[in-house]
Amino acid sequence: MSAVGALVDLLAGRRDAAALGPRDWDGVISVARAEALLGTLAHRLNDARLPAPVALLFADMRAAATVATRQALWEAEMARRALAPHGIEFVLLKGTAYAAANLPCAAGRQIGDLDILVPWHDLARAENALRVAGWEWVKEDAYDDAYYRDHMHELPPLIHRERDRMIDVHHTILPRTHRITPDALALVGDAVRTPDGLSILCPTDMACHCAAHMIADGDLQGGLRNLWDFHRLVTDFAAADRGFWGKLDERAEMHGLEGSVHRAARLARDLYGTKLPSGWNRHRPRDERYQRRLLARDGWGGATDPLLQQAFYIRSHWLRMPPLMLARHLWTKWRKGHHPI
Amino acid sequence: MRHRTRIAVGPVQFRIGSDWAPPIAALKRLYAGYPRDTDRPADATVRLFAARPWRRWLRPSVHIGGDFIVPDALPLPLSMGLLAAEMGMNLQVALGWRRHMLLHASAVAKDGRAVILSGESGSGKSTLAALLGEGDWRLMGDEFTLVDPGSGDALAFPRAVSLKNEAIAEVEARVDPARLGPLLAGTPKGDIRHLIPRADAIAAMHEPVRPALLLFPRFGGEPAIERIGEGEAFVRLTEASTNYIALGEAGFAALTRLVRDTPAFTISYPDSASGMTIVEQLWTEAVR
Known part of the structure; x- marks a missing residue:
């Protein structure tokens, strides 16, 4: 039994935690840490019978996640206080949004930076307002800075000088130069409010963004976590709304993301057992490669299959920008000493 | 692997x-x-x-x-x-690690009470703890001291002591060579040699102890002792903790309690002998 396979089975609920040998936990815990899923696993196995040291460690992780969630929501409130006086509305994305809406995938989920979405026409004002409120640029390299501004879907990252927390200000959910251009206006226009007055994407857009981030944009680094988000999101949304899958289909098509969303759904089905409706329940031979990439971890939490990783890394760049631009970009980064993987 | x-x-x-x-x-x-x-x-x-x-x-x-x-x-x-x-x-x-608040500090214990020595590399905290640990103190650790947020007790982390540079000769002169690791010369951190803690320190590593003294040693200069207030000790320890922020409210409560309950001093000392004398002197006053 591979450690990453055991982790996926435990999350999916296919394997009884009590059946694991004491030493099997080493690999499960290492892989879960490497994939930023240890807090999630700790919540998932809250009621399971576990070896005492594992139970203690998982209790630590649940407590740590509670603190981290509170800190992430506080960071969202700091952004609100910086932007509200200027009349700039923003939509929370990813981990902080899941926490703000108290979605099931938020339980134990690690939250990195604060990701927000503002309308394109408010971008410059948002940047100014955040700078006044204490956020500072971290990309000192002029090329990197210009690259973000000219081609990316977000501002160069900003870090708050006192709290040392990073904010990513997005104006859309895929790079501007990407082959796919989601409808950013619709993302903002159809956002919904949480009871606490914060804005998050509507359910279909949330699922679309999750899939876009994982399949269309990234090199599938940390993909198991993103796929878990996707699994929990769609399962939860479909339980609350019988028409969810149909709406998701329409919405994904509108954003040009139907390929990514369907692939994410099939991978979630294959790994986490997501229940899909008949129109979605297909099989594509290429999925197997994605699955292998998602599971490329050894029992020590180390990355395996470097060639496959490299291939996905190249693919992510290939999708991100036209070939000539990609060549120029890679040349510039190479000269600066950046050597991927 | x-x-x-x-x-x-x-x-x-x-x-x-x-x-x-x-x-x-x-x-x-x-x-x-x-x-x-x-x-x-x-x-x-x-x-x-x-x-x-x-x-x-x-x-x-x-x-x-x-x-x-x-x-x-x-x-x-x-x-x-x-x-x-x-x-x-x-x-x-x-x-x-999230179960305890981590202090980048060495510690020694006697009669169920601990002296916690916090300082940067070069402050002599490892050397002082190692030398005290060869006397009638129990070495709790030379690198990390853990504080239980629930009880406020200090817990030991007695890894092999990392002796550096001049401290190597000082300890070599006092211990059985079988308790020393190989000399690692010219590392990025200088010369290093590891000291295996005494068997009694290892055997007692799970026994929690109540903090009695917080010391911030500085190696070099005339012998000096200065009492510092709760606020200063608090700020110094937030900087010495690797997980204070990650622990959130529990970290704040643990640290507040530690500095309220434990007298804190900065100490300067020109050599290990006078450093140990100062620790013993402050200890006698603290537990009296």
Whole structure:
């Protein structure tokens, strides 16, 4: 039994935690840490019978996640206080949004930076307002800075000088130069409010963004976590709304993301057992490669299959920008000493 | 990984894997006297690995990895594999441990009460703790002291003491050579030699103790003692803690309680003998 396979089975609920040998936990815990899923696993196995040291460690992780969630929501409130006086509305994305809406995938989920979405026409004002409120640029390299501004879907990252927390200000959910251009206006226009007055994407857009981030944009680094988000999101949304899958289909098509969303759904089905409706329940031979990439971890939490990783890394760049631009970009980064993987 | 061992230090169970045999052999020798529970799942994993397969044999260089890594950290030559293992273990604890508040501090204990010595590298905190630990004190640790947020007690983390530079000769003169590891000369941190704590310190490593004194040592200058207030001790310790922020409110409560209940002093001392005299003197006053 591979450690990453055991982790996926435990999350999916296919394997009884009590059946694991004491030493099997080493690999499960290492892989879960490497994939930023240890807090999630700790919540998932809250009621399971576990070896005492594992139970203690998982209790630590649940407590740590509670603190981290509170800190992430506080960071969202700091952004609100910086932007509200200027009349700039923003939509929370990813981990902080899941926490703000108290979605099931938020339980134990690690939250990195604060990701927000503002309308394109408010971008410059948002940047100014955040700078006044204490956020500072971290990309000192002029090329990197210009690259973000000219081609990316977000501002160069900003870090708050006192709290040392990073904010990513997005104006859309895929790079501007990407082959796919989601409808950013619709993302903002159809956002919904949480009871606490914060804005998050509507359910279909949330699922679309999750899939876009994982399949269309990234090199599938940390993909198991993103796929878990996707699994929990769609399962939860479909339980609350019988028409969810149909709406998701329409919405994904509108954003040009139907390929990514369907692939994410099939991978979630294959790994986490997501229940899909008949129109979605297909099989594509290429999925197997994605699955292998998602599971490329050894029992020590180390990355395996470097060639496959490299291939996905190249693919992510290939999708991100036209070939000539990609060549120029890679040349510039190479000269600066950046050597991927 | 090809070579591996498991080590329990205080409450942390480590699993350490390596692409090479010598670092694991060296660890096994240093930690032979520690309690061993091979069935206990690991809290933290350390990996010592070659970045490219041929680098196992060709100019072997040891990359430090595990659950947490420092991006862009430079590898060490294989001759310093033991230092790489030590750094890897420290890293996992510093970034991953959440059960207790971690202080970058050494500590010694007597009669169920602890003296916690917090300072940067070069403050002499390791040397003082090691030397006191050879007398009638129990060495709790030279690198991390853990504080239980629930009880406020200090817990030991008695890994093999990392003696540096001048401290090596000072300790070599007093202990059985069998308790010393190999000399690692010219590492990025200077010369290093490990000291295995006394058996009684290892046997007592799970016994919590109440903090009695907080000291902030500074090596060099005339002997001096200065009492510092709760506020200053608090700020100094937030800087000495690797997980204070991550613990949130529990960290704040634990630290507040520690500085309210424990008298704190900065001390300066020109040599180890006078440093130890100052610690003993403050101890007598604190527990009176």
